[in-house]
Amino acid sequence: MNYPIKRTAAQTKLSSTANRGMDLEATINETNDYYIANDVAYIYKKPIPIQIVKVDYACRSAARISEAYYKVPSTTDYNGIYHGKYIDFEAKETRTKTAFPMKNIHEHQVKHLENIVRHGGIGFIIVAFTTVGKTFLLDASYVIEYYKRAVDGRKSITYAEFEQYGHEIMEGYVKRLDYLKVVDQLYFSK
Amino acid sequence: MNYPIKRTAAQTKLSSTANRGMDLEATINETNDYYIANDVAYIYKKPIPIQIVKVDYACRSAARISEAYYKVPSTTDYNGIYHGKYIDFEAKETRTKTAFPMKNIHEHQVKHLENIVRHGGIGFIIVAFTTVGKTFLLDASYVIEYYKRAVDGRKSITYAEFEQYGHEIMEGYVKRLDYLKVVDQLYFSK
Numbered sequence: 001m002n003y004p005i006k007r008t009a010a011q012t013k014l015s016s017t018a019n020r021g022m023d024l025e026a027t028i029n030e031t032n033d034y035y036i037a038n039d040v041a042y043i044y045k046k047p048i049p050i051q052i053v054k055v056d057y058a059c060r061s062a063a064r065i066s067e068a069y070y071k072v073p074s075t076t077d078y079n080g081i082y083h084g085k086y087i088d089f090e091a092k093e094t095r096t097k098t099a100f101p102m103k104n105i106h107e108h109q110v111k112h113l114e115n116i117v118r119h120g121g122i123g124f125i126i127v128a129f130t131t132v133g134k135t136f137l138l139d140a141s142y143v144i145e146y147y148k149r150a151v152d153g154r155k156s157i158t159y160a161e162f163e164q165y166g167h168e169i170m171e172g173y174v175k176r177l178d179y180l181k182v183v184d185q186l187y188f189s190k
Numbered sequence: 191m192n193y194p195i196k197r198t199a200a201q202t203k204l205s206s207t208a209n210r211g212m213d214l215e216a217t218i219n220e221t222n223d224y225y226i227a228n229d230v231a232y233i234y235k236k237p238i239p240i241q242i243v244k245v246d247y248a249c250r251s252a253a254r255i256s257e258a259y260y261k262v263p264s265t266t267d268y269n270g271i272y273h274g275k276y277i278d279f280e281a282k283e284t285r286t287k288t289a290f291p292m293k294n295i296h297e298h299q300v301k302h303l304e305n306i307v308r309h310g311g312i313g314f315i316i317v318a319f320t321t322v323g324k325t326f327l328l329d330a331s332y333v334i335e336y337y338k339r340a341v342d343g344r345k346s347i348t349y350a351e352f353e354q355y356g357h358e359i360m361e362g363y364v365k366r367l368d369y370l371k372v373v374d375q376l377y378f379s380k
Binding site: 046070 | 226229231232234236237238239240242252253254255256257258259260261263264265269270271272273274275276278302305306308309310311
């Protein structure tokens with residue numbers, strides 16, 4: 001199964017993968033904390049869906065889960081509210097320099113973004129090209145289009161396409177990855 | 191710690207608590223599935239937040255979580271989009287007949303509902319009085335008010351208050367607990 005397991009802080013520590021400093025997820029979470037603390041937006045990362053199989057109730061106040069497995073998420077990772085609008089997005093990083101492989105996004109996540117947009121919400125993906133050092137926001141309409149193309153065509157979104165149709169998100173010190181600045185320009189500037 | 195642990199299907203099976211038939215969470219999930227299948231609304235239950243401590247990577251395709259603990263959720267359980275609006279709520283059941291104890295709702299969940307409403311979203315709680323056999327939707331404004339009252343007054347919302355200020359949600363066969371019917375009347379009827 002091609003399910004890309006999301007690392008939590010705890011897993012990162014345990015995993016043998018080299019720690020590449022703060023990853024995209026942590027950076028977005030910090031940014032969301034900033035937005036929340038400043039009453040700008042209420043956007044949260046959904047917990048990782050887990051199938052719990054065994055729980056030890058030895059101590060009533062602290063049930064210990066002793067067997068569980070990762071489940072495939074049915075929606076995107078992040079959602080919330082901004083300026084009265086429902087916001088929904090998925091965030092992914094890739095080390096490749098030239099393209100973002102479509103297999104990193106599940107079909108039902110693309111379908112989910114499609115549903116959200118049809119019902120009046122704002123949907124997009126955030127993709128960090130970690131080797132290049134650039135992060136882009138790409139509107140759901142392009143994600144849907146490129147997902148369809150992948151059926152019998154290119155199985156990825158090229159870096160050039162992100163440059164052309166995406167919007168670069170700037171990194172900062174206080175607002176770590178101020179993606180709502182791009183959201184303002186893209187969805188609230190009329 | 192007074193953290194009310196939410197049961198998943200797997201936990202219910204393992205728990206010693208008598209299975210009282212389909213619980214509120216399962217009923218709401220089924221209703222949401224109906225809404226999704228009929229393109230009415232996209233509202234999902236957030237996964238239970240888990241602190242993962244230990245993962246066995248014996249088999250690469252199926253990482254097994256061997257030690258994890260429940261975390262206190264920072265938001266409510268359900269959110270999504272309906273008629274272009276952001277919807278957010280918490281669902282709880284109680285066996286008591288006369289009142290719903292405020293301790294079943296965390297302070298940061300009340301604060302969260304307050305934030306959502308201030309930013310233009312729709313927020314409420316759904317409370318099932320399982321012994322009485324009635325389920326109510328109560329707007330966030332009352333939840334906030336009763337939460338404040340609990341500081342130096344009554345530590346619960348009485349059943350009579352649910353009857354007066356809440357709205358009963360009817361159970362049905364296809365739409366198991368058609369709470370969006372109440373949402374329509376309450377938030378979309380002007």
